[in-house]
Amino acid sequence: MSAAREEDVVRGTNQPLFSPNEEAVGQIMSLGFSRNAAIRALFYTGNQSADLAAGWLLENGDRNLDAPLEADLQGSDSSDDDEFLTTDSxxxxxxxxxxxxxxxxxxxxxxxxxxxxxxxxxxxxxxxxxxxxxxxxxxxxxxxxxxxxxxxxxxxxxxxxxxxxxxxxxxxxxxxxxxxxxxxxxxxxxxxxxxxxxxxxxxxx
CATH class of the missing domain: 3.40.1490.10 (Bit1)
Known part of the structure; x- marks a missing residue:
């Protein structure tokens, strides 16, 4: 699997976490954000639009936005956390x-x-x-x-x-x-x- 796609995979599986809206990814990257940041923002805003994702990025500038999405899921195996890991946000x-x-x-x-x-x-x-x-x-x-x-x-x-x-x-x-x-x-x-x-x-x- 290419490095560009690693962030789209849940840890320990070969199943995609979700498929980001590639058109929206491109639009967000054109604003100066990294691909990782774009994917994270789309995940947390329901993969809806570049505008919503860009708004989330501006509100969450204190996060490590360039980290792969998979990094958010590491270090927690509790069922309480797992139930929140959903694109139905x-x-x-x-x-x-x-x-x-x-x-x-x-x-x-x-x-x-x-x-x-x-x-x-x-x-x-x-x-x-x-x-x-x-x-x-x-x-x-x-x-x-x-x-x-x-x-x-x-x-x-x-x-x-x-x-x-x-x-x-x-x-x-x-x-x-x-x-x-x-x-x-x-x-x-x-x-x-x-x-x-x-x-x-x-x-x-």
Missing amino acids: FKMVFVVNSELNMGVGKIAAQVAHAALNLFRNMIEDDVKAEMLLAWGHLGETKIVLKGDNTQQLEALATQATNLKLDRCVVHDAGHTQVAPGSATVLGIFGKVDAVDKVTGKLKLL
């Missing part, structure tokens, strides 16, 4: 209401509110707490997207509910910048493929 997505023209600091605060609300709503449920644990184990992928207006956020929230995804809409108290009760951010948490059915066509903020 999770992510938290935030859709910002752009019609409110919030400043950068305001957006950051509202996204933080959404993240905390989702976490608090889920942590008391044993099954959902396990999902949060898996999400944390795989890098806590968080993506901020651009929403058009309040109506779009409400429609996306309904879609998320219909797909049984955890979601919350932040309504601001109105102390600064926006009117009281304004829907500032929609937060959604779930499996990558399910969340993408709701927000996959939106652009990064």
